[in-house]
Amino acid sequence: MKKITALLLIYSCSITFTYAQKYVTRTGSISFFSEAPLENIEAYNNQVSGIVDLETGGMAFTVLMKAFIFEKALMQEHFNEKYVESHKYPKATFKGNIMDFDSFQPGSEQEEIKVSGKLTIHGITKEVTVNGTLKKDTNGNLEGKSVFNINLQDYEIKVPSAVRKNIADNIEIKVNMLYEEM
Amino acid sequence: MKKCKTLLLTGILIVFGFNSSKAQEDLLELLNAREDSVRDYTIATFKTTRLVSGHSVETNAKGVLNFMIGHRFGAVNTGWRDFWGLDNATVRLGFDYGITDQINIGIGRSSYQKTFDGTLKWKFLRQQTGYKNIPITATAVGAVYLNSTEWSNPDRDNLFSSRLAYHYALLLARKFGDAVSMQLMPTVVHRNLVPTKEDNNTIVSIGAGTSIKVTNSLRFNAEYYFIPDGQIASDIGGLKVRNSLSIGVDLETGGHVFQLHLTNSRGMTEKYLVGENTGSWGKGDIHFGFNVSRVFTLKKSKEFRNNNL
Numbered sequence: 245m246k247k248i249t250a251l252l253l254i255y256s257c258s259i260t261f262t263y264a265q266k267y268v269t270r271t272g273s274i275s276f277f278s279e280a281p282l283e284n285i286e287a288y289n290n291q292v293s294g295i296v297d298l299e300t301g302g303m304a305f306t307v308l309m310k311a312f313i314f315e316k317a318l319m320q321e322h323f324n325e326k327y328v329e330s331h332k333y334p335k336a337t338f339k340g341n342i343m344d345f346d347s348f349q350p351g352s353e354q355e356e357i358k359v360s361g362k363l364t365i366h367g368i369t370k371e372v373t374v375n376g377t378l379k380k381d382t383n384g385n386l387e388g389k390s391v392f393n394i395n396l397q398d399y400e401i402k403v404p405s406a407v408r409k410n411i412a413d414n415i416e417i418k419v420n421m422l423y424e425e426m
Numbered sequence: 427m428k429k430c431k432t433l434l435l436t437g438i439l440i441v442f443g444f445n446s447s448k449a450q451e452d453l454l455e456l457l458n459a460r461e462d463s464v465r466d467y468t469i470a471t472f473k474t475t476r477l478v479s480g481h482s483v484e485t486n487a488k489g490v491l492n493f494m495i496g497h498r499f500g501a502v503n504t505g506w507r508d509f510w511g512l513d514n515a516t517v518r519l520g521f522d523y524g525i526t527d528q529i530n531i532g533i534g535r536s537s538y539q540k541t542f543d544g545t546l547k548w549k550f551l552r553q554q555t556g557y558k559n560i561p562i563t564a565t566a567v568g569a570v571y572l573n574s575t576e577w578s579n580p581d582r583d584n585l586f587s588s589r590l591a592y593h594y595a596l597l598l599a600r601k602f603g604d605a606v607s608m609q610l611m612p613t614v615v616h617r618n619l620v621p622t623k624e625d626n627n628t629i630v631s632i633g634a635g636t637s638i639k640v641t642n643s644l645r646f647n648a649e650y651y652f653i654p655d656g657q658i659a660s661d662i663g664g665l666k667v668r669n670s671l672s673i674g675v676d677l678e679t680g681g682h683v684f685q686l687h688l689t690n691s692r693g694m695t696e697k698y699l700v701g702e703n704t705g706s707w708g709k710g711d712i713h714f715g716f717n718v719s720r721v722f723t724l725k726k727s728k729e730f731r732n733n734n735l
Contacts, residue, residue: 268460291464293457304453308464316723317487317527318681325470326642331604334466339454404643406679 265299267386267423274307274419278412285319285411287312294421296378296386301345303359305338305419327401327411328366336365343373350386354379359390365399376419386423391416468553471563471601472609474683474719475522475530475547477635478649478672479694483565483599483609485549486524489725494520494534496694496717503710511713518694522547523724538693545569553600565597571697588619593696595633605639613651615700624659631700637676645676647685651699658701665704674715685717 272292278285291311295304309330314320324330340361342348348355360373376390393414396403403411472482475492486492500514508514520534522545532545551564571591577584592615599609611633620627635649651670658667674687690705691698692713705711 268457270460293461295453295457297453302453304457306454306457306461310466310469311464315726317490318721318723321469330469337454410680 266295266297266426268295268426269293269421269423272305272419272421272423274305274417276312276418277416279416280408280410280412282409285314287314287320287323289313292419292421294388294423295426296388296423298350298386301342301348303338303340303342303361305336307336309334309336327396327403333365333367336363338363338372340372342378350378350380352380352382354387363394365394366401368399370398381422384425386421386425388419388421388423390419392419393417463556465554465558466556468555468563468601471553471599471607472637472647473645473676473678474685474717476685476717476719477609477637477647478674478685478687478689478717479670479691480611480613480633480635480649480651480696480699481545481547481565481567481595481597482635482637483549483563483597485528485530485547485565486522486721488524488527489723490524491722491724492522492719493722494518494522494717494719496520496715498689498692498694498713498715500692501705501711501713503712516692516694528552534695536694536698538698540574541695541697542572542574543569543695543697562598562600564599567593567595567597567696569593569696571695591615591617591697593700595696607637609633609635609637611635611651613696613700615697617697617701621660626657629653629657629701633699640675643678645678646673647676647687648673651696653700662702662704667701668703668706670699670703670705671707681721683717683719685719687715687717689713689715 270293271290272294273288273290274292275286275288289307289312291308293306309328310324312320312323314323338361340359343358343360348357354377357376357378358373359376362369363372374390374392376388379387381387393416396413396415472484474482475484475486476482496518498516500508500511502510504511504514516536516538518534518536520532522530522532524530528549530547532547534543535541545567547565547567549563549565551560551562553563554560569592573589593613595611595613597609597611599607601607613631613633614628615631616628618627631651631653633649633651636647638646640646649672653669668690670691672687672689672691674685677684690707690711690713691703692705693699693702705713
Protein backbone atom coordinates (compact mmCIF):
# COMPACT_ATOMS: atom_id res chain seq x y z
CA MET A 245 0.00 0.00 0.00
CA LYS A 246 2.84 2.33 0.85
CA LYS A 247 4.31 1.62 -2.52
CA ILE A 248 1.13 2.68 -4.24
CA THR A 249 0.89 5.87 -2.26
CA ALA A 250 4.47 6.68 -3.06
CA LEU A 251 3.94 6.01 -6.74
CA LEU A 252 0.80 8.11 -6.82
CA LEU A 253 2.57 10.91 -5.04
CA ILE A 254 5.48 10.89 -7.46
CA TYR A 255 3.15 10.71 -10.38
CA SER A 256 0.88 13.52 -9.24
CA CYS A 257 3.96 15.67 -8.55
CA SER A 258 5.27 15.05 -12.01
CA ILE A 259 1.89 16.01 -13.49
CA THR A 260 1.69 19.31 -11.69
CA PHE A 261 5.28 19.96 -12.50
CA THR A 262 4.97 19.44 -16.24
CA TYR A 263 1.65 21.26 -16.44
CA ALA A 264 2.88 24.30 -14.59
CA GLN A 265 5.45 24.71 -17.31
CA LYS A 266 2.94 25.40 -20.05
CA TYR A 267 1.53 28.84 -20.70
CA VAL A 268 -1.31 29.46 -23.10
CA THR A 269 -3.60 32.16 -24.45
CA ARG A 270 -6.42 32.53 -26.92
CA THR A 271 -6.45 36.30 -26.96
CA GLY A 272 -2.98 37.18 -28.14
CA SER A 273 -2.51 40.04 -30.60
CA ILE A 274 -0.80 40.10 -33.91
CA SER A 275 -0.79 43.19 -36.08
CA PHE A 276 0.87 43.87 -39.37
CA PHE A 277 1.87 46.96 -41.22
CA SER A 278 2.49 47.55 -44.88
CA GLU A 279 4.12 50.79 -45.92
CA ALA A 280 3.76 51.63 -49.59
CA PRO A 281 3.95 54.84 -51.64
CA LEU A 282 0.19 55.21 -52.10
CA GLU A 283 -1.15 53.98 -48.79
CA ASN A 284 -0.26 52.36 -45.53
CA ILE A 285 -2.24 49.34 -44.54
CA GLU A 286 -2.51 47.96 -41.06
CA ALA A 287 -4.57 45.25 -39.49
CA TYR A 288 -4.82 43.58 -36.13
CA ASN A 289 -6.06 40.30 -34.78
CA ASN A 290 -6.84 39.87 -31.08
CA GLN A 291 -7.80 36.23 -31.24
CA VAL A 292 -4.41 34.63 -31.62
CA SER A 293 -3.86 31.31 -29.87
CA GLY A 294 -0.43 30.65 -28.51
CA ILE A 295 1.42 28.30 -26.23
CA VAL A 296 4.84 28.27 -24.62
CA ASP A 297 6.29 25.22 -22.95
CA LEU A 298 8.90 26.33 -20.46
CA GLU A 299 10.08 22.80 -19.93
CA THR A 300 11.17 22.23 -23.50
CA GLY A 301 11.34 25.77 -24.87
CA GLY A 302 8.68 24.87 -27.43
CA MET A 303 6.39 27.55 -28.84
CA ALA A 304 3.38 27.49 -31.13
CA PHE A 305 0.85 29.95 -32.58
CA THR A 306 -2.29 29.63 -34.63
CA VAL A 307 -3.73 32.70 -36.31
CA LEU A 308 -7.18 32.80 -37.88
CA MET A 309 -6.78 34.91 -41.02
CA LYS A 310 -10.42 36.04 -41.11
CA ALA A 311 -9.99 37.53 -37.64
CA PHE A 312 -7.74 40.30 -38.93
CA ILE A 313 -9.54 43.61 -38.72
CA PHE A 314 -8.73 46.37 -41.18
CA GLU A 315 -9.49 50.02 -41.27
CA LYS A 316 -11.56 49.53 -44.41
CA ALA A 317 -13.99 46.68 -44.91
CA LEU A 318 -13.00 46.35 -48.54
CA MET A 319 -9.35 45.82 -47.58
CA GLN A 320 -10.42 43.04 -45.28
CA GLU A 321 -12.42 41.38 -48.03
CA HIS A 322 -9.56 41.66 -50.52
CA PHE A 323 -7.04 40.40 -47.96
CA ASN A 324 -9.07 37.26 -47.36
CA GLU A 325 -10.40 36.70 -50.83
CA LYS A 326 -7.44 37.56 -53.03
CA TYR A 327 -4.22 37.64 -51.08
CA VAL A 328 -4.12 35.08 -48.29
CA GLU A 329 -7.06 33.08 -49.73
CA SER A 330 -8.62 32.33 -46.36
CA HIS A 331 -11.11 29.89 -47.84
CA LYS A 332 -8.19 27.61 -48.75
CA TYR A 333 -5.79 28.51 -45.95
CA PRO A 334 -7.87 29.65 -42.99
CA LYS A 335 -4.97 29.70 -40.51
CA ALA A 336 -1.40 30.80 -40.31
CA THR A 337 0.68 28.76 -37.85
CA PHE A 338 4.05 28.79 -36.22
CA LYS A 339 5.80 25.98 -34.46
CA GLY A 340 9.29 26.31 -33.11
CA ASN A 341 11.66 26.55 -30.20
CA ILE A 342 13.37 29.15 -28.12
CA MET A 343 17.05 28.92 -29.06
CA ASP A 344 19.73 28.22 -26.42
CA PHE A 345 16.94 27.42 -24.06
CA ASP A 346 18.91 25.47 -21.42
CA SER A 347 20.47 28.62 -20.15
CA PHE A 348 17.23 30.48 -19.81
CA GLN A 349 14.30 30.89 -17.39
CA PRO A 350 12.10 33.97 -17.77
CA GLY A 351 12.15 36.32 -14.83
CA SER A 352 10.61 39.66 -14.06
CA GLU A 353 13.15 41.36 -16.29
CA GLN A 354 12.55 41.38 -20.00
CA GLU A 355 14.85 38.86 -21.60
CA GLU A 356 15.91 38.87 -25.22
CA ILE A 357 15.20 35.57 -26.92
CA LYS A 358 15.60 34.12 -30.36
CA VAL A 359 12.90 31.80 -31.63
CA SER A 360 13.38 29.57 -34.59
CA GLY A 361 10.87 27.35 -36.31
CA LYS A 362 8.42 26.83 -39.11
CA LEU A 363 6.10 29.66 -40.11
CA THR A 364 3.19 28.70 -42.36
CA ILE A 365 1.22 31.40 -44.16
CA HIS A 366 -0.93 30.93 -47.26
CA GLY A 367 -0.11 27.22 -47.17
CA ILE A 368 3.62 27.86 -47.57
CA THR A 369 6.01 26.85 -44.80
CA LYS A 370 9.32 28.63 -44.25
CA GLU A 371 12.04 28.26 -41.65
CA VAL A 372 12.34 31.53 -39.76
CA THR A 373 14.36 32.86 -36.85
CA VAL A 374 13.01 35.94 -35.11
CA ASN A 375 13.99 38.04 -32.14
CA GLY A 376 11.67 38.61 -29.25
CA THR A 377 11.40 39.13 -25.53
CA LEU A 378 9.91 37.13 -22.73
CA LYS A 379 9.21 38.00 -19.12
CA LYS A 380 7.06 36.99 -16.18
CA ASP A 381 4.78 39.74 -14.97
CA THR A 382 3.75 40.33 -11.36
CA ASN A 383 0.73 38.05 -11.70
CA GLY A 384 2.87 35.17 -12.81
CA ASN A 385 1.70 35.48 -16.42
CA LEU A 386 4.12 35.24 -19.26
CA GLU A 387 4.57 38.18 -21.60
CA GLY A 388 5.98 37.51 -25.06
CA LYS A 389 6.71 40.11 -27.68
CA SER A 390 8.28 40.16 -31.09
CA VAL A 391 8.61 42.35 -34.15
CA PHE A 392 9.79 40.85 -37.38
CA ASN A 393 9.37 41.17 -41.13
CA ILE A 394 8.23 38.78 -43.78
CA ASN A 395 8.32 38.93 -47.55
CA LEU A 396 5.04 38.31 -49.35
CA GLN A 397 6.88 36.56 -52.17
CA ASP A 398 8.24 33.96 -49.76
CA TYR A 399 4.68 32.89 -49.07
CA GLU A 400 3.54 33.17 -52.69
CA ILE A 401 1.12 35.96 -51.93
CA LYS A 402 0.71 37.64 -55.29
CA VAL A 403 0.21 41.37 -55.60
CA PRO A 404 -1.22 42.44 -58.98
CA SER A 405 0.72 45.18 -60.74
CA ALA A 406 -2.24 47.58 -60.47
CA VAL A 407 -1.90 47.77 -56.68
CA ARG A 408 1.87 47.37 -56.38
CA LYS A 409 2.09 50.92 -55.09
CA ASN A 410 -0.53 50.16 -52.44
CA ILE A 411 0.95 47.03 -50.93
CA ALA A 412 4.51 46.61 -49.70
CA ASP A 413 6.52 43.45 -50.41
CA ASN A 414 7.94 43.51 -46.95
CA ILE A 415 5.42 43.41 -44.13
CA GLU A 416 6.20 44.22 -40.52
CA ILE A 417 4.57 41.90 -38.03
CA LYS A 418 4.12 42.66 -34.35
CA VAL A 419 3.34 39.94 -31.88
CA ASN A 420 2.08 40.71 -28.41
CA MET A 421 1.10 37.79 -26.24
CA LEU A 422 0.05 37.44 -22.62
CA TYR A 423 0.07 33.80 -21.63
CA GLU A 424 -1.55 32.34 -18.56
CA GLU A 425 -0.44 29.24 -16.80
CA MET A 426 -2.21 26.20 -18.19
CA MET B 427 -3.07 -10.11 -5.16
CA LYS B 428 -1.64 -6.97 -3.70
CA LYS B 429 1.37 -7.31 -5.93
CA CYS B 430 -0.90 -7.66 -8.86
CA LYS B 431 -2.67 -4.42 -8.03
CA THR B 432 0.59 -2.54 -7.65
CA LEU B 433 1.78 -3.86 -10.94
CA LEU B 434 -1.44 -2.87 -12.63
CA LEU B 435 -1.34 0.62 -11.19
CA THR B 436 2.27 1.10 -12.18
CA GLY B 437 1.34 -0.03 -15.65
CA ILE B 438 -1.52 2.44 -15.88
CA LEU B 439 0.66 5.23 -14.58
CA ILE B 440 3.38 4.48 -17.10
CA VAL B 441 0.90 4.48 -19.94
CA PHE B 442 -0.60 7.75 -18.76
CA GLY B 443 2.82 9.20 -18.23
CA PHE B 444 3.79 8.37 -21.78
CA ASN B 445 0.63 9.88 -23.11
CA SER B 446 1.15 13.18 -21.39
CA SER B 447 4.74 13.48 -22.55
CA LYS B 448 3.65 12.68 -26.07
CA ALA B 449 0.96 15.40 -25.99
CA GLN B 450 3.60 17.90 -24.96
CA GLU B 451 5.44 17.37 -28.17
CA ASP B 452 2.86 18.67 -30.56
CA LEU B 453 2.03 22.08 -29.23
CA LEU B 454 0.11 23.01 -32.39
CA GLU B 455 -2.24 20.09 -31.93
CA LEU B 456 -2.67 21.05 -28.34
CA LEU B 457 -3.64 24.56 -29.43
CA ASN B 458 -6.05 23.30 -32.04
CA ALA B 459 -7.70 21.04 -29.52
CA ARG B 460 -8.27 23.98 -27.20
CA GLU B 461 -9.89 26.18 -29.83
CA ASP B 462 -13.60 26.87 -29.91
CA SER B 463 -15.32 26.68 -33.25
CA VAL B 464 -15.66 30.19 -34.60
CA ARG B 465 -18.13 31.74 -36.99
CA ASP B 466 -16.70 31.53 -40.45
CA TYR B 467 -18.70 33.93 -42.58
CA THR B 468 -18.74 33.50 -46.32
CA ILE B 469 -17.33 36.61 -47.94
CA ALA B 470 -17.64 38.18 -51.38
CA THR B 471 -20.70 36.27 -52.58
CA PHE B 472 -20.96 39.12 -55.07
CA LYS B 473 -18.51 41.90 -55.80
CA THR B 474 -20.89 44.77 -55.27
CA THR B 475 -24.39 45.63 -54.10
CA ARG B 476 -25.80 45.11 -57.62
CA LEU B 477 -25.73 41.95 -59.69
CA VAL B 478 -26.23 43.82 -62.97
CA SER B 479 -29.12 46.24 -62.53
CA GLY B 480 -30.92 44.60 -59.63
CA HIS B 481 -29.76 44.27 -56.05
CA SER B 482 -27.45 41.53 -54.86
CA VAL B 483 -27.47 40.31 -51.25
CA GLU B 484 -24.34 42.34 -50.52
CA THR B 485 -24.47 45.39 -48.28
CA ASN B 486 -21.87 48.06 -47.65
CA ALA B 487 -20.05 47.79 -44.34
CA LYS B 488 -20.81 50.26 -41.58
CA GLY B 489 -19.62 53.74 -42.43
CA VAL B 490 -19.00 52.95 -46.09
CA LEU B 491 -20.50 55.14 -48.80
CA ASN B 492 -20.85 53.58 -52.21
CA PHE B 493 -21.19 55.94 -55.18
CA MET B 494 -22.61 54.31 -58.25
CA ILE B 495 -22.82 55.56 -61.80
CA GLY B 496 -24.93 53.43 -64.08
CA HIS B 497 -25.17 53.91 -67.81
CA ARG B 498 -27.26 52.09 -70.41
CA PHE B 499 -26.81 53.06 -74.02
CA GLY B 500 -29.44 52.78 -76.70
CA ALA B 501 -30.10 49.52 -78.49
CA VAL B 502 -27.44 48.30 -80.87
CA ASN B 503 -30.10 47.67 -83.52
CA THR B 504 -30.72 51.42 -83.92
CA GLY B 505 -27.98 51.36 -86.56
CA TRP B 506 -25.08 53.53 -87.58
CA ARG B 507 -26.89 56.88 -87.47
CA ASP B 508 -27.29 56.58 -83.70
CA PHE B 509 -23.86 54.96 -83.56
CA TRP B 510 -25.41 51.65 -82.54
CA GLY B 511 -27.03 53.14 -79.50
CA LEU B 512 -24.21 55.22 -78.08
CA ASP B 513 -26.02 58.49 -78.88
CA ASN B 514 -28.84 57.67 -76.63
CA ALA B 515 -28.09 56.81 -73.02
CA THR B 516 -29.95 56.63 -69.76
CA VAL B 517 -28.14 57.27 -66.52
CA ARG B 518 -28.65 56.49 -62.86
CA LEU B 519 -26.59 58.09 -60.14
CA GLY B 520 -26.84 56.59 -56.70
CA PHE B 521 -25.45 56.58 -53.20
CA ASP B 522 -25.71 53.66 -50.78
CA TYR B 523 -24.56 53.98 -47.21
CA GLY B 524 -23.90 51.41 -44.51
CA ILE B 525 -25.68 52.36 -41.29
CA THR B 526 -24.52 49.05 -39.90
CA ASP B 527 -22.70 46.20 -41.62
CA GLN B 528 -26.08 44.71 -42.42
CA ILE B 529 -28.43 47.68 -42.86
CA ASN B 530 -28.03 50.06 -45.79
CA ILE B 531 -29.94 53.06 -47.03
CA GLY B 532 -29.70 54.44 -50.51
CA ILE B 533 -30.87 57.18 -52.80
CA GLY B 534 -30.70 57.41 -56.53
CA ARG B 535 -31.96 59.22 -59.53
CA SER B 536 -32.59 57.76 -62.95
CA SER B 537 -32.90 59.85 -66.08
CA TYR B 538 -35.51 57.41 -67.36
CA GLN B 539 -38.89 58.90 -66.30
CA LYS B 540 -36.86 61.34 -64.16
CA THR B 541 -37.26 58.96 -61.28
CA PHE B 542 -35.93 59.36 -57.74
CA ASP B 543 -35.57 56.27 -55.62
CA GLY B 544 -34.98 55.55 -51.97
CA THR B 545 -33.91 52.14 -50.70
CA LEU B 546 -33.76 50.32 -47.41
CA LYS B 547 -31.83 47.07 -47.40
CA TRP B 548 -31.31 44.59 -44.61
CA LYS B 549 -29.07 41.55 -44.74
CA PHE B 550 -30.69 39.49 -41.99
CA LEU B 551 -28.97 36.16 -42.53
CA ARG B 552 -25.36 35.47 -43.38
CA GLN B 553 -24.02 32.30 -44.92
CA GLN B 554 -21.57 30.76 -42.47
CA THR B 555 -19.96 27.60 -41.20
CA GLY B 556 -18.19 26.71 -37.96
CA TYR B 557 -20.01 27.73 -34.83
CA LYS B 558 -23.27 27.78 -36.76
CA ASN B 559 -24.11 26.35 -40.13
CA ILE B 560 -26.24 28.65 -42.27
CA PRO B 561 -26.29 27.71 -45.94
CA ILE B 562 -27.53 30.99 -47.41
CA THR B 563 -27.35 34.73 -47.16
CA ALA B 564 -30.71 36.48 -47.12
CA THR B 565 -31.40 40.15 -47.67
CA ALA B 566 -34.65 42.08 -47.75
CA VAL B 567 -34.94 45.15 -49.95
CA GLY B 568 -37.65 47.77 -50.04
CA ALA B 569 -37.67 50.77 -52.33
CA VAL B 570 -39.91 53.69 -53.14
CA TYR B 571 -39.87 55.44 -56.51
CA LEU B 572 -40.99 58.92 -57.42
CA ASN B 573 -41.64 59.67 -61.06
CA SER B 574 -41.06 63.40 -61.50
CA THR B 575 -41.92 63.81 -65.17
CA GLU B 576 -44.59 66.39 -65.96
CA TRP B 577 -48.12 65.02 -66.03
CA SER B 578 -48.96 63.80 -69.49
CA ASN B 579 -52.50 65.00 -68.96
CA PRO B 580 -52.27 68.14 -66.77
CA ASP B 581 -55.98 68.99 -67.07
CA ARG B 582 -56.93 65.86 -65.25
CA ASP B 583 -57.15 65.63 -61.46
CA ASN B 584 -53.62 64.29 -60.86
CA LEU B 585 -52.73 62.92 -57.46
CA PHE B 586 -49.23 63.02 -56.02
CA SER B 587 -49.59 59.40 -54.95
CA SER B 588 -49.88 58.48 -58.62
CA ARG B 589 -46.22 59.33 -59.01
CA LEU B 590 -45.19 56.66 -56.55
CA ALA B 591 -44.26 53.05 -57.02
CA TYR B 592 -42.67 50.53 -54.69
CA HIS B 593 -40.72 47.35 -54.85
CA TYR B 594 -40.07 44.68 -52.26
CA ALA B 595 -37.71 41.80 -52.77
CA LEU B 596 -36.30 38.92 -50.81
CA LEU B 597 -32.83 38.01 -51.98
CA LEU B 598 -31.53 34.54 -51.23
CA ALA B 599 -28.00 33.72 -52.22
CA ARG B 600 -25.49 30.97 -51.75
CA LYS B 601 -21.85 30.83 -52.62
CA PHE B 602 -20.84 27.34 -53.68
CA GLY B 603 -17.19 26.82 -52.94
CA ASP B 604 -14.98 29.69 -53.92
CA ALA B 605 -16.13 30.53 -57.43
CA VAL B 606 -19.86 30.20 -58.02
CA SER B 607 -22.64 32.24 -56.42
CA MET B 608 -26.34 31.89 -57.15
CA GLN B 609 -29.18 34.14 -56.15
CA LEU B 610 -32.96 33.93 -56.21
CA MET B 611 -35.00 37.09 -55.86
CA PRO B 612 -38.75 36.89 -55.51
CA THR B 613 -39.79 40.46 -56.25
CA VAL B 614 -43.01 42.41 -56.00
CA VAL B 615 -43.49 45.75 -57.73
CA HIS B 616 -46.44 47.92 -56.86
CA ARG B 617 -47.45 50.86 -59.06
CA ASN B 618 -50.00 53.24 -57.66
CA LEU B 619 -51.06 54.27 -61.14
CA VAL B 620 -51.46 51.84 -64.02
CA PRO B 621 -52.70 52.59 -67.55
CA THR B 622 -55.84 50.44 -67.56
CA LYS B 623 -58.06 48.41 -65.28
CA GLU B 624 -56.70 45.24 -66.84
CA ASP B 625 -53.20 46.01 -65.58
CA ASN B 626 -52.38 44.73 -62.12
CA ASN B 627 -51.12 47.37 -59.73
CA THR B 628 -48.96 44.72 -58.10
CA ILE B 629 -46.73 42.60 -60.26
CA VAL B 630 -45.27 39.43 -58.88
CA SER B 631 -41.99 38.25 -60.33
CA ILE B 632 -39.17 35.87 -59.63
CA GLY B 633 -35.59 36.72 -60.46
CA ALA B 634 -32.52 34.54 -60.62
CA GLY B 635 -28.90 35.46 -60.95
CA THR B 636 -25.42 34.10 -60.83
CA SER B 637 -21.86 35.28 -60.49
CA ILE B 638 -18.92 33.11 -61.47
CA LYS B 639 -15.38 33.95 -60.54
CA VAL B 640 -13.03 33.71 -63.52
CA THR B 641 -9.91 35.23 -61.96
CA ASN B 642 -9.32 37.14 -58.73
CA SER B 643 -10.49 40.38 -60.32
CA LEU B 644 -12.81 39.18 -63.08
CA ARG B 645 -16.27 37.71 -62.74
CA PHE B 646 -19.05 36.75 -65.06
CA ASN B 647 -22.60 37.70 -64.03
CA ALA B 648 -26.10 37.04 -65.27
CA GLU B 649 -29.49 38.24 -64.10
CA TYR B 650 -33.03 37.34 -65.19
CA TYR B 651 -36.44 38.48 -64.00
CA PHE B 652 -39.40 36.33 -64.95
CA ILE B 653 -42.90 37.84 -64.88
CA PRO B 654 -45.70 35.26 -64.97
CA ASP B 655 -48.32 35.97 -67.64
CA GLY B 656 -51.59 37.76 -67.12
CA GLN B 657 -50.40 40.64 -64.96
CA ILE B 658 -49.64 43.32 -67.53
CA ALA B 659 -52.16 44.14 -70.25
CA SER B 660 -50.94 47.43 -71.72
CA ASP B 661 -48.08 47.89 -74.12
CA ILE B 662 -45.51 50.57 -73.49
CA GLY B 663 -44.88 52.77 -76.53
CA GLY B 664 -46.55 50.12 -78.67
CA LEU B 665 -44.24 47.40 -77.40
CA LYS B 666 -45.01 44.38 -75.29
CA VAL B 667 -43.52 44.21 -71.78
CA ARG B 668 -40.85 41.51 -71.59
CA ASN B 669 -38.71 39.71 -69.07
CA SER B 670 -35.39 41.32 -68.37
CA LEU B 671 -32.19 39.42 -69.13
CA SER B 672 -28.70 40.79 -68.61
CA ILE B 673 -25.22 39.33 -68.77
CA GLY B 674 -22.03 41.04 -67.77
CA VAL B 675 -18.62 41.04 -66.19
CA ASP B 676 -17.17 42.60 -63.03
CA LEU B 677 -13.70 44.07 -63.20
CA GLU B 678 -12.27 44.97 -59.86
CA THR B 679 -9.36 47.35 -59.37
CA GLY B 680 -8.74 48.29 -55.76
CA GLY B 681 -11.57 50.55 -54.58
CA HIS B 682 -13.46 50.50 -57.89
CA VAL B 683 -15.67 47.88 -59.42
CA PHE B 684 -16.45 48.26 -63.11
CA GLN B 685 -19.38 46.24 -64.36
CA LEU B 686 -19.83 45.97 -68.11
CA HIS B 687 -22.93 44.33 -69.48
CA LEU B 688 -25.26 43.57 -72.32
CA THR B 689 -28.92 43.78 -71.48
CA ASN B 690 -32.36 44.19 -72.99
CA SER B 691 -33.25 46.66 -70.23
CA ARG B 692 -32.52 50.35 -70.21
CA GLY B 693 -33.59 50.99 -66.65
CA MET B 694 -31.43 50.28 -63.61
CA THR B 695 -33.99 49.67 -60.90
CA GLU B 696 -36.32 46.78 -60.09
CA LYS B 697 -39.32 48.95 -60.94
CA TYR B 698 -38.07 49.04 -64.52
CA LEU B 699 -36.83 45.45 -64.70
CA VAL B 700 -40.19 44.14 -63.55
CA GLY B 701 -42.92 45.65 -65.69
CA GLU B 702 -41.37 48.41 -67.80
CA ASN B 703 -38.88 46.58 -69.96
CA THR B 704 -39.83 46.19 -73.61
CA GLY B 705 -36.48 45.23 -75.10
CA SER B 706 -36.17 41.90 -76.85
CA TRP B 707 -32.90 40.02 -77.24
CA GLY B 708 -34.31 38.23 -80.28
CA LYS B 709 -35.01 41.48 -82.14
CA GLY B 710 -31.63 42.90 -81.25
CA ASP B 711 -32.79 45.40 -78.60
CA ILE B 712 -29.51 44.88 -76.85
CA HIS B 713 -28.03 47.68 -74.82
CA PHE B 714 -24.44 48.01 -73.83
CA GLY B 715 -24.10 49.37 -70.31
CA PHE B 716 -21.81 49.80 -67.39
CA ASN B 717 -21.86 50.49 -63.67
CA VAL B 718 -18.95 52.07 -61.91
CA SER B 719 -19.00 51.81 -58.17
CA ARG B 720 -16.53 53.46 -55.87
CA VAL B 721 -16.54 53.07 -52.11
CA PHE B 722 -15.50 55.71 -49.60
CA THR B 723 -14.89 54.79 -46.00
CA LEU B 724 -16.46 57.74 -44.20
CA LYS B 725 -16.41 56.33 -40.71
CA LYS B 726 -13.62 54.08 -39.63
CA SER B 727 -14.35 51.18 -37.38
CA LYS B 728 -14.39 52.29 -33.76
CA GLU B 729 -12.80 49.05 -32.79
CA PHE B 730 -9.93 49.83 -35.09
CA ARG B 731 -9.35 53.30 -33.74
CA ASN B 732 -9.39 52.11 -30.15
CA ASN B 733 -6.98 49.34 -30.71
CA ASN B 734 -3.43 49.92 -29.60
CA LEU B 735 -1.40 48.64 -32.44
